[in-house]
Amino acid sequence: MDNIFLLKTGWRSIWRNRRRTLITLSSVAFGLLVSVTFTGSADYAYTNMIDTSATMGFGHVTVAAAGYNRAPSPSLVLSGCDLVLAAAVKSGVRAARLRIVAQAMLAAGGRSSGGEVMGIDPAVETGGFNVFLRDIVRGRMFTPAETRGALVGEVMARRLKLVPGRRLVYTTTDRHGEMVSGVARISGIFRTGVSGVDNGVVVLPLARLRQVLGYGRDEASFAALFLADQRQSRIVRNSLARHFTGIGREILTWRETQADLAGLIAMDRAGNYLMQFLIWLLVAAGIFNTMQMSVMERRRQFGIMQAVGMAPRWIFFLVMAEALWLGVCGLAVGVVVTLPCYLYLRHVGLNLETLIGNDYSAAGVLVDPVLRLRLFPETGLVIVGFLFFIVLAAGVYPGLVAARTRPIAAMRQR
């Protein structure tokens, strides 16, 4: 008995009961569609949130002085920044930016507010890696020549009655813990949509903040590194860690710098997998049931096969060949059904604004109201592989039942 004969017999056997097979195939296809939609929308949303969160300051990977992430302070200074940037570029990051961040008291026209100042380099920063530049709603970004320029969030601007051109005084502590202050003139106002940020962050020129805080030319709070693909964060971190071990620096991924977001994603992902698992279980139960039925209906046939000398093992393989075909065909149908849906949701998306509104944020990141999918190729393979495995697994017990058919008993019932 060879495999081709088994596959041929299995193929014809599943089509003996066309209706049942079509139902089975659609349930496999349905499982694929659901899995791709669930996983794809989650992967898209996570990537979106991670990328957006990265542009709010820390990047996907952050290089800082040791201890900075646990207790950020102006006295924890990252030095040798040029070396860090050079190493980052060598390890394939898309962009590397230096930033200084400090808690500050912000005052204007007799009003004041707590917040944070962030120094960035106007010569290199762009909206692509910096949400504050991207989301300017009034005025404009300060130029490298404007050494006292500043961007302020919309909410704080309203509270402190700031408009472009107005003065703002910031007071903070320098690297030695001494109180220092500086004056800035508002160049633009941004609106990220995340109220904590729009009410807290003031963006200043990096060079100016260096002077105020007493940092050297080659110093900053941290270097924010941006990757083309956030999933590479760990790899890049590890490769950089090889450069910088044991010299008072720490290299972090977004998981550490954005622990809230990482926790939210982990929870959501677990819930998502649980849902999918339950759906897969349903699919498997359906297939198991139909296969079991079809095996019970063919007891006499399996009895005769054994009587004429077919080894039980081969009868098992015969049923598994049927499961194999159900898996292959079900997934083929599934791909045909899923692909157009996927491509639509990948490139066009489904606008859910009316359902969830357009200002919903989670873990400090604005959530896109448009349902879009993005499936990483390896995730797609895992889904297909897992569904295929499920179908095969559903065939195992019916296969064993078929293999254990006792010819005499099977033949006695007509």
Place this chain on the structure above:
Amino acid sequence: MAVTEMLRMEEVSRIYRRGRLEVRALDRISLALAVGDFAALCGPSGSGKTTILNLVGCLDLPDDGRIFIEGGDIASLSSAALAALRRDRIGFVFQSYNLIPVLTAAENAGFVLELQGRPRAGIRQRVEEVLVEVGLSGLGNRRPDDLSGGQQQRVAIARALAPEPAIILADEPTANVDSATAAGLLDLMERLNAEKGITFLFSTHDERVMQRARRLLHLRDGRLV
């Protein structure tokens, strides 16, 4: 032991137990068939015909007594060896629904050859031969559903015949066909017996079929009479 002995049963008993109920289906049966025999088991319903064929066909084991096939005691064989013995030396024809519905007549006829793992070309050639032999040449591509009852039994005989077995066991092979078809099937079996020397043991309770047998084994209540 004579090499011309096909099979022998010595004091074979088979008792079916269902709960506390015991059915003594066979009661110390002894019989022997020589190579080339054309023998019929006959007797009323429930007399033990199918039970004997199951035991001789190594599908069932006796509760007592010994069974020898071509001189070998089947009690000493593993279940794999029994399956191989059935596949290679014994042909089976059952009363009805013998065939695998999703396979064509030719594929059914070649089924045991597939099990034996013979090469494709050899199988095709042998199947053509046996289909001619059973009078079905040209019908090889039909599915069982598209064949008459008699034609289906001929395909079953072709399947049994294809691996050139030593013995063909047939449990009421003519019970589900009309008498003209039954006569045709018996002609076929007789010819195969005469020309190929294949031993036949079949069961029947049809008088006309009994008359065609060269040896009659009468069973009643699990005993030979």
